[in-house]
Amino acid sequence: MHWNVVFNNMDYLLWGVYPNGPLGGMAASILLAVLGSIGAFWLGLALGLMRLSGRWPVRIPAVAVIEVIRGTPLLMLIFWFYFLGPVVFGYTLPEFESALIAFVVFTGACVAEIVRAGVLALPRGQMEAARGQGLSYFQAMRYVILPQALRNMLPSFANQFVSLTKDTSLAYIIGVGELTRAATQVNNREVVAPAEIFLTIAVLYFIICWGITATGRHMERHLIRYQVR
Amino acid sequence: MGYQFDWSIVLAGEYRDWLIEGFILTLKISGLAGVCALVLGTILAVLRLSRVKPLEWFSLAFTEFFRNTPLLVQLFFWYFGSETVLPRAVNEWLYAHDFEFAAGTLALTVYSAAFIAEELRAGVFSIPKTQFEASRATGLSFLQSFWHIILPQAFRIAIPPLVSQLLNLFKNSSLVMTIGVMELTYEARQVESFTFHGFEAFTAATLMYLAVSLCVSLAISMYSRHFLRQLKH
Numbered sequence: 001m002h003w004n005v006v007f008n009n010m011d012y013l014l015w016g017v018y019p020n021g022p023l024g025g026m027a028a029s030i031l032l033a034v035l036g037s038i039g040a041f042w043l044g045l046a047l048g049l050m051r052l053s054g055r056w057p058v059r060i061p062a063v064a065v066i067e068v069i070r071g072t073p074l075l076m077l078i079f080w081f082y083f084l085g086p087v088v089f090g091y092t093l094p095e096f097e098s099a100l101i102a103f104v105v106f107t108g109a110c111v112a113e114i115v116r117a118g119v120l121a122l123p124r125g126q127m128e129a130a131r132g133q134g135l136s137y138f139q140a141m142r143y144v145i146l147p148q149a150l151r152n153m154l155p156s157f158a159n160q161f162v163s164l165t166k167d168t169s170l171a172y173i174i175g176v177g178e179l180t181r182a183a184t185q186v187n188n189r190e191v192v193a194p195a196e197i198f199l200t201i202a203v204l205y206f207i208i209c210w211g212i213t214a215t216g217r218h219m220e221r222h223l224i225r226y227q228v229r
Numbered sequence: 230m231g232y233q234f235d236w237s238i239v240l241a242g243e244y245r246d247w248l249i250e251g252f253i254l255t256l257k258i259s260g261l262a263g264v265c266a267l268v269l270g271t272i273l274a275v276l277r278l279s280r281v282k283p284l285e286w287f288s289l290a291f292t293e294f295f296r297n298t299p300l301l302v303q304l305f306f307w308y309f310g311s312e313t314v315l316p317r318a319v320n321e322w323l324y325a326h327d328f329e330f331a332a333g334t335l336a337l338t339v340y341s342a343a344f345i346a347e348e349l350r351a352g353v354f355s356i357p358k359t360q361f362e363a364s365r366a367t368g369l370s371f372l373q374s375f376w377h378i379i380l381p382q383a384f385r386i387a388i389p390p391l392v393s394q395l396l397n398l399f400k401n402s403s404l405v406m407t408i409g410v411m412e413l414t415y416e417a418r419q420v421e422s423f424t425f426h427g428f429e430a431f432t433a434a435t436l437m438y439l440a441v442s443l444c445v446s447l448a449i450s451m452y453s454r455h456f457l458r459q460l461k462h
């Protein structure tokens with residue numbers, strides 16, 4: 001075994017050539033995952049609420065977008081934004097940005113389904129009582145339904161963000177310098193230790209994902225006190 | 230930008246045949262990995278519920294590790310790392326045969342099995358405990374009551390989530406292009422680099438993926454609706 005190869009390249013795996021160059025390695029993966037999660041949350045919230053709307057011109061496009069995106073492999077979506085952006089927009093987006101857009105869109109569609117399920121799981125009386133108080137539909141959503149529903153969705157969100165963190169590895173394919181790409185570069189340079197290198201980055205990913213899962217569980221335990229019964 | 234659309238590329242001739250071959254390989258690798266993952270996932274779920282501590286820990290560690298690491302990294306580990314992990318003779322035999330396909334199938338199987346095990350465990354938990362106690366009391370052994378009483382019921386409840394896991398496997402199979410398995414996404418890239426008509430090639434590939442996914446999700450939702458109605462009676 002050649003574990004020294006891993007130790008010698010650890011800084012490259014963790015943050016790339018950062019002070020002297022672009023951020024890379026695990027730091028870039030985390031950045032992609034965090035920005036992707038924030039974007040996906042807002043897009044998913046919008047799409048999910050659109051799908052719940054009673055008006056068909058709002059609902060049908062949301063259903064179509066969600067179903068098409070969820071039925072397509074993420075890799076295909078990344079290619080769409082990267083290779084076919086030029087055909088549509090006339091210029092090529094940088095790798096990092098186009099991968100980020102693909103992650104936001106893909107995860108947003110999954111978050112939309114979580115939001116829909118979370119809102120539907122609340123007792124109907126909540127909405128009816130809120131409307132009966134004289135709140136408008138949007139006010140009722142904003143102040144009564146969503147604060148309760150989002151809390152119940154926390155475990156599903158944590159799962160989704162774990163998936164997103166794992167999926168950031170796909171950005172490697174179009175050339176974003178994140179953790180998986182750093183690992184393949186080290187592997188190509190050193191040749192002798194593929195198993196050690198890929199096992200190491202698997203453990204690095206595992207630590208991040210497990211951290212998200214543990215945080216999710218902790219928040220869930222903390223917030224469960226406020227649940228409606 | 231003057232992009233000339235030319236749909237004849239994907240509707241006839243050599244390039245269409247490439248895409249169709251790729252689609253068939255995608256179906257083949259996801260089918261094979263799906264069957265293996267169901268078997269491995271069932272074994273993992275049974276180990277996890279076995280109440281034998283070392284077996285439980287093994288299954289827990291296995292599912293947590295493979296669920297929380299990216300499929301792409303696992304794929305690279307099996308593909309590039311097999312030289313270190315496996316004996317030389319086995320590797321030489323593998324290189325002489327279709328090594329890419331084998332590594333891809335293995336990675337997809339192990340990754341999906343971890344998810345399938347969790348779905349099955351959730352399915353088993355939703356069966357009332359008395360079912361198990363009653364079957365033990367009638368004289369069935371632990372494995373017999375699992376096999377004849379618990380698993381058939383758990384599978385029926387777990388069918389919708391299991392099918393959606395298999396659908397994920399089908400979509401994830403696009404990743405094996407990175408190690409050179411010539412499936413649908415790989416062939417779409419090939420057509421793109423040969424003809425510079427990426428738009429048409431990716432549209433055709435996306436439509437093939439969508440056709441399968443949408444049909445399967447429709448079938449799941451029909452099954453759950455039918456099944457839920459049955460449960461209510």
